[in-house]
Every structure is written in structure tokens, then in C-alpha cells.
Amino acid sequence: MIQYLKHSDVDKAKWDACIRQSFNKNIYANSWYLDVVCPSWEALIDGDYQAVFPLTCNRKYGINYLYQPYFTQQLGVFAIDKLSIEKMNEFLNAIPSQFRFIEINLNINNAIFNKDFEVTDLPTHLLNLNQNYEAIHANYSDNLKRNISKAMKRNLEVVKDVNTDDLINLFRSNKGKEVANLKDEHYTTFKQLTKAIQEYATLNCWGIHNDKGELMAAAIFPEFNQQAVFLFSGLSEAGKAMGAMPFLINSFIKEHSGQHLVLDFEGSKDTNLARFYKSFDSTEFLYPQIKRNTLPAPIKWIKR
Secondary structure (H helix, E strand, O other), rough: OEEEEHHOOOHHHHHHHHHHOOOOOOOOOOOHHHHHHHOOOOOEEEEEOOOOEEEEEEOOOOOEEEEEEOHHHHHHHHEEEOHHHHHHHHHHOOOOEEEEEEEEEEEOOOOOOOOOEEEEEEEEEEOOOOOOHHHHHHOHHHHHHHHHHHHHHOOOOOEOOOOHHHHHHHOOOOOOHHHHOHHHHHHHHHHHHHHHHHEEEEOEEEEEEEOOOOOEEEEEEOOOOOOEEEOOEEEEEHHHHHHHHHHHHHHHHHHHOOOOOOOEEEEEEEOOHHHHHHHOEEEEEEEEEEEEEEOOOHHHHHOO
């Protein structure tokens, strides 16, 4: 039987045990991760935490809604045993009716056939690092190999302990200028998240310096249960010209090759980014985004 629990009623020890044992686990679903990105999250629980579904909720203008928090690509239902379509629908139908607007991402193992939701498939890209580096590198695209080769001739240096403030500043000074929906509060959340990752998982905040010691590119690759995620990155214009980001990712892959580890690039609907991720011979997987709008008519059309 599926129960709806408020945040204070969730047994987080049992929750995290379920995530660790689930066949479709990811780092985003841990209670300590959710506590940072959505402190008010609630939950649907099947049985004695055999399967769980975080409800990332908020309230605005008197309206309760579910949303996808920043820095979480996929959530949805996580289960110790394989999920049937019937069990998925049972979870979806158990979402309390008080949530009048829903727009959340499930995960790549959450198949959904439910007429009550609009469903959009979104891509992510995964690369299994369990082969030796030579085998992985051999499957890179020719263009990527050329870019890495050029970067190697520019005296770039890999740095494995980049300060997260420096990573944030690098992003905000470059690509961040184009991302209007990222506010100061989101960068504060990200800093809190990196501290939580350091405590409960493995952080990996890597960067690339030029021959003057200037930060050209940086990225965070948190590791959890044989999964690494290309979670957040920054790149300067000079670093872009030098091929610093392909050099950085390739360096991470090289050091972690031969391990039972999957690198999740997190995918993108941007065709150029998708092409870049695929150039590493990553495999595209799709996960569902679900949406339901039961708001009163005047507001409903505004939120479409």
C-alpha cells in the first residue's frame, strides 16, 4: 500500500537504504541531496520503503505544486524490485490532488502510460567506463580526438581540487550571463550541495589551468554508487578556444577508466551539446517529463 508522508514523517535511514538497494538508484534521490535542493520535499512510500517517490513540492500564491529542483536531472520512482507499469500508475495516481500543477522528471527506468499526464521524453547520455582507456578513446569521434590532441599541445594542466567558488565565478562570468533563470539563491544552493556531496559521496571538482595558472575550465563530477555525473561546469572563452573542456572530461575518463563506473553527461535538448556528449561514444537514454495542470481556468492558461 502506498502512503503519502509529510517531510517530517519520512524515515530517512530507511529511505536512503531503499535508494542504495534500488535497481535504478541515482545520487539525486538521496534524502541528504533532496534536503538541500528542496528542503520541503514530501514522499510516497510503498510498503516498508520497498519503493519510494520524492514529491518535490512548493507553494506559491496559495497553490501547491510539484516542480523539478535545480541540479536534479531525474527523480521519479525508485524501487528495490523492478517496476511494473501497474506499480508506476499506482504511484502516479497516489499523488495528492492538492498539487494542482505538476511538472517533474521521472527516471530512465520509469516507463509511463497514463492518460492523466502529458509526457515528454528527454535525453541523457551515459558512458560506461569499465573498459580500458585505449578502448574508450578509440570510439571517440575523429573531431573530438583532434580537439584533445590540440589541447594537449597547449601546456594545459589538470587541477583536481578546484574551489567551488572559483567554478561558480567561472560559470557566472561566461555562460551564466545568458542564463537569466539562475539567481543568487541557486548558486547558494549549489554551494550547500557540494558540501553535502563531500560529506556523503565523492565530490571531484576538477579544473584546467593554462600555463599562467589561470582557470580555463572546471566541472564537478560527484560519484555515488558506481555512477559519476557531469553536474555543473564553467568554461571561459579562452578555454573554449583551447579545447579545455574536452581535455578536462577526457582526463576524468582516463583516470577512471577500467572501473565499474558509469559517467552520466546529463544530456541536453541543445543539439550542439548532445553532439558533444555523443562524441565520447556515450549512449542516449530517454526519461519522461510529466506534466498535469488542474489549476482554475484563469490561471491554468497562464501556466501552459
